[in-house]
Amino acid sequence: MSVDYKSTVFLPRTDFPMRAGLPKREPEILARWEEIGLFKRLREESKGREKFILHDGPPYANGHLHMGHALNKVLKDIINRSQQMLGKDAHYVPGWDCHGLPIEWKIEEGYRERGQDKDEVPVLEFRRECREFAEKWVKIQTQEFKRLGVEGDWEEPYTTMNFAAEAQIVREIGKFLMNGGLYAGAKPVLWSVVEKTALADAEVEYHDHKSPTIWVRFPVVEGPDNLKGASVVIWTTTPWTIPGNRAVACGPEFDYIGVEVKAVGEKSRAKVGEKLLLAKELYAAFAEKCEITEHEVFWQGVGSELLGLRCDHPLASAGYDAGAPVLNGDFVTTEAGTGFVHIAPGHGADDFELGKANGLEIPQTVDADGSFFAHVPLFAGSVVYTSEGKEGDANGKVIGALMEAGSLIAKGSLRHSYPHSWRSKAPLIFRNTPQWFISMETNDLQKNAVKAIEDTTFVPASGRTRLLSMVENRPDWCVSRQRLWGVPLPIFVEKASGEPLRDAAVVERVAKAFEEEGGDAWFNSDPSRFLGNDYNAEDYEQITDVVEVWFDSGCTHSFVLEARPELQWPASLYLEGSDQHRGWFQSSLLESSGTRGRAPYDAVLTHGFLMDEKGHKMSKSLGNGIDPQDVMNESGADIIRLWVVASDYTADLRVGPKILRYQVDAYRRLRNTLRFMLGALEGFSEEERLPAEEMPELERWVLHRLNELDRQVRKGCEGYDFHDLYKSLHNFCAVDLSAFYFDIRKDTLYCDRPDSQQRRACRTVIDHAFNCLVTWLAPIICFTAEEAWLARGTGPEESVHLRLFPDVPAEWHDAALAEKWYAIREVRRVVTGAIELERAGKRLGSSLQAKPVVTIGRPELMEAVSTVDMADIAITSDLALVAGTPPEDAFTLEDVAGVGVKVEMAEGGKCERCWKILPEVGSFESAPGTCARCADAVQYYRAAAE
Structure with a gap:
């Protein structure tokens, strides 16, 4: 009569669910981060560390986020989190671009719908509406960025319309005015008849x-x-x-x-x-x-x-x-x-x-x-x-x-590519018009900018060539716009001479006024407020143009990096899409080179554009866009984050329903790996831990792999190569652990007695692997890593994001052992292939019914497998090794020469506890129907129960 041995078998248990439920779980984790003050805690614990400052290129505050925003901000967040876990102080201040034509255009659309004449609206009223519009979208986008898991100083972000920022922009343009680099001239510029203003190159797109x-x-x-x-x-x-x-x-x-x-x-x-x-x-x-x-x-x-x-x-x-x-x-x-x-x-x-x-x-x-x-x-x-x-x-x-x-x-x-406004989509003209320019020759601006490019690290390296070609051939920088919503150009022109007034005291008075009242002060103040007692206002014309928005954003380094003591100048990294070589990367470079003699960044990272699954550029007109909010509501933000690292961001990235479903599958494999480890570690204690030198070879091979991965993770994070890093981590989880190590050691984990050396080694290795993986994955799938860390319930940290990457012992590295186990795995592949063929032919059920006869004609392979229990490795009840040339009717694999397998049936009875088929089954009265190992384990459990 059979005995129920279920109570003597270790069955993994964990509260970490198989079904993620990310759309519901992620907001709960966000709320917890708010509750524990995660960002402030990170700052407190980072004091004194080397700073890593990724300066945020400001997105535009005029609408809901799209997938391009998600790609950009998630990549920034992954870099910041990984640098933090490398032991640095990665203080991230998000920012917004708030001036300019797109916002004006939205306000004017409202006027047109209401039948109002924009030119009849008072300037200050128009600017107030623009400011309120930008403020509304900053608040909305803040919540949307947070929902993506982006960690930063959301309580004190920067905006270009902040009064202090507008004042600093005045000071920066004033520096070019004072050094002679700013001049008035008439040149042909790309002009929008619809918007009635000059446009920068970055505001232009090309259509048929x-x-x-x-x-x-x-x-x-x-x-x-x-x-x-x-x-x-x-x-x-x-x-x-x-x-x-x-x-x-x-x-x-x-x-x-x-x-x-x-x-x-x-x-x-x-x-x-x-x-x-x-x-x-x-x-x-x-x-x-x-x-x-x-x-x-x-x-x-x-x-x-x-x-x-x-x-x-x-x-x-x-x-x-x-x-x-x-x-x-x-x-x-x-x-x-x-x-x-x-x-x-x-x-x-x-x-x-x-x-x-x-x-x-x-x-x-x-x-x-x-x-x-x-x-x-x-x-x-x-x-x-x-x-x-x-x-x-x-x-x-x-x-x-x-x-x-x-x-x-x-x-x-002729149908050809022609410049259009990126906002109105209307065709542009080149028009000769009076504008204010910054000379590329005065004060060697172009020469200094080229030198700054040469001194900057670019990822990918091709970014240097692209930016260099643009700067070497660019004309003078047109910095004036004939609009209202922006930072006014702080310029007075002497009527008699036509020359701009170059007086630092005047510029500073303008800046001080802007600090108190913002740019509105330019429009509601008498010119004498700025000119002071030294000049007669009637002798001067007050310029009413505003500074182009690319100059605004090009100045952010001055009113963010230099103004905030928790940051540093220059930035460690600027990161944006490849279009910013002609936009923010370049405007920041030119502004800083012209005022400080170098770039405001040490490195520049560029990511590609978004394409749909067919390789077409995403656009509203094509209707092929993906709404990140929809993805988060259906699958969760971690799926978007996983897609970011699974893609090669240095090229154009494809995204769509099929691609995201693939990421859902990949995520499931990662989650199942974490879940298995959490279940396998139930009840694990420090007393159970074994040192590496007392472990079996298989466990020491896993430790070697952790050492290899630690090097890859650190190298990948330092070089911003998350694509290869993610592939390595995913393959480790799916191939090395799930399909190999866990598959082999499930029997040990479930059926060995708790104090067995092999089981203790197995659980120790899983603990090491979990601690490494949950931390390595934390920058990428930040919500899931947090959930897994909390489910483990060990360690003093309240969040996995307060941890550093673990110090993996150098002595775990064992190249000779790795080479040996590569050979063992090659032989195992032939064995499992032979068994699968038998199972497909219905000649075999479980692999435990098999006794493979493995003939090996290569001495180095025979030497490797003869020192381990290949039956355990192949998950069979028995296995025979034969030296020699494999028989012609043996199963072989083309890429594993010299190995042949014939599958025979294992002899003996089936153990009712571990299901192995062994001759000894049934020989133990204390545990009928079990093998020797299981009978011993049953006796242990019974003794422990007494």
């Missing part, structure tokens, strides 16, 4: 746009006799810029030809007998477009031979008397067009620089509203783009005038 294309004759009036009377042919996609033309550019090294037209098609605008000049390799496409069927080459040469030609303006007959010299343009290409580029110095960066270098007039033709000024012949009042961003009549009128003047040789259309 259909543009008219025209080929235009520029008659040669000065030059060699054989070229007089010919026409230089240009091609452009912006006909409206022709009134601003002042030159033509060619490529000096390109091959050009002069052709005389001999025959044309019926609809051709080309004229038989006329002579045309253009690039040789582009002539065939041009002739096809213009229906030139026959021609004769009358001249050929290189572009340098054309320099010095002078052409008439194509609208000369209509009053445009400015000539057009042919100049050297190193930006000219032969990819499309004619090899000649018409130069309108007021409508392009390259055009402006070429015009400036050659003393050309820089005309102003288009007003802020996108219409031509009244002084422009023929086109006064014509509109390039309307206030709604729609194409106006300017292109059509210019094309019509060119046709009437006989200057148009062909026209068409």
Whole structure:
């Protein structure tokens, strides 16, 4: 009659549930962190440690968080938590960008919906609405960031609209004013007709746009006799810029030809007998477009031979008397067009620089509203783009005038990438307009910035090349905006001289006023408040432009890192998306290089953009976005955090329902590993602990793996390589522990008597592994690690996040042992493969029914397995080792040469307690139906019960 031995078997027990329930559990953990004051506790315990300061690039306070925010802030949090656990003081101050066009746009949308005229709203009322809008979203985003598990100084964040911040921004712009770097100038800048302001590069995005294309004759009036009377042919996609033309550019090294037209098609605008000049390799496409069927080459040469030609303006007959010299343009290409580029110095960066270098007039033709000024012949009042961003009549009128003047040789259309406002989505124009600039040459700003880039660490390293190329080639920095919601430019211009007033005392008075009242003081104060008694306010014009928001955010290092004693300058790390090479990374670099001679950061880390599962960029218009709030409500924030590290953030990252479901599965494997360890450690005490030297080889191999992982974790955290770190931890849990070590040692754990050396070693190793894993995983799955730590209930810390990474003994490292157990695992793979084949064929049930006969023809493998109990390792009741060449009918694996397995049935009875099949089963009257090991264990339990 069988006996119930259940009470003598150790069955793991834990309150750590299999089902995570993260959407409900995570807010409870957040509440606990608030209750124990986790952030303040971290600061207290970190006093005196080396500081690690990740300076937060400010997100914009104008809407709910999207997955891009989640990626960015979670990655920052993982880095901060890991640096904290490395033994540093990782004080994190979150911040927000609060000024600028997007907020103004939202407020103006409200006006439009209510039928209000924005221009009739008092300035201070408008600014108050903008401030309140930003304040509302700072509060909302704070809660959303907290829900992601992001730990930081949420009680004292920074904002660019804080009065002290606005005051410091004034002081920083004042430094450029005082050192001569800030100047007023008229340059072509990207201009939004809809928003009526200049835009920075970082505020521009590129979309497909259909543009008219025209080929235009520029008659040669000065030059060699054989070229007089010919026409230089240009091609452009912006006909409206022709009134601003002042030159033509060619490529000096390109091959050009002069052709005389001999025959044309019926609809051709080309004229038989006329002579045309253009690039040789582009002539065939041009002739096809213009229906030139026959021609004769009358001249050929290189572009340098054309320099010095002078052409008439194509609208000369209509009053445009400015000539057009042919100049050297190193930006000219032969990819499309004619090899000649018409130069309108007021409508392009390259055009402006070429015009400036050659003393050309820089005309102003288009007003802020996108219409031509009244002084422009023929086109006064014509509109390039309307206030709604729609194409106006300017292109059509210019094309019509060119046709009437006989200057148009062909026209068409082209769909191409074109700059648009990232806010209104309307197309932009290059427009010559008075602005305030910071010179890249004055005070060696560009040179200092390049040196600062060279002195900075970039992760990935390609970030250096990208930022360097942008800074080396960038024009002067336009820092003025014709808007209202921002930090006013603290500038007074002397009416008599047109020069800005450079007086540090005036700048400081402005800053002091802003500290008390914010930027509103600029608009509600008499100028004499700032000018003081030394100047007559009537002699000065007060500038009403505001500072561009990229200068705002570029100054954050000054009013955050330098102003807060708990932080430090420069920052250890700046971290943002790759678009910030032209945004915050660059504006911070230029501001700091211009005022302090170096970058405000020691290192820059860049992550990629978000893509959907098909590799398409996420956007609202495509409707392929993922709402992080939805993910947290369904699966929990730890799933998002796991996705962040499971992705290679140095490239573009994909995310979608399928990918997140995969992370849910990966999370489940990690959770089950922690749960198994918690159950296996139930009742574990220090008296049970064994030193490593008294452990079996298998346990010492696990300790070796912990030592290896400790090195990987520390290296990964120091180098911000969380992708490889996570893969190593996941594989350790899924492969080394769950599929190997736990699988083997379950029998020992459940069935050995509690005082057995092997069981004590097993539980000691699991305790070590748990303490390591729960801490290593804490920066990543911060909620789950906390839940597991609290479920374990050991240690003096109230939170796992108050711990440091454990000190893993160096003596645990044993390369020779690792090599041996690699060989053992290779043999085991062949054995388990053979058993699985038998089970699939229904010839075998449990692996404990098997007695594999393992033939090994490789001495090094035989030496490795002969010193261990391979039946235990293979989870069989018995196992035979045979040296020699494996039989042909043996099971083998291609990648494990020299090992063959034939599965026989184990002999004996089945132990009712451990289920092994052994000859000795049934030989023990004290424990009928058990094996020797189990009979001994039963006797132990009975004695303990008495």
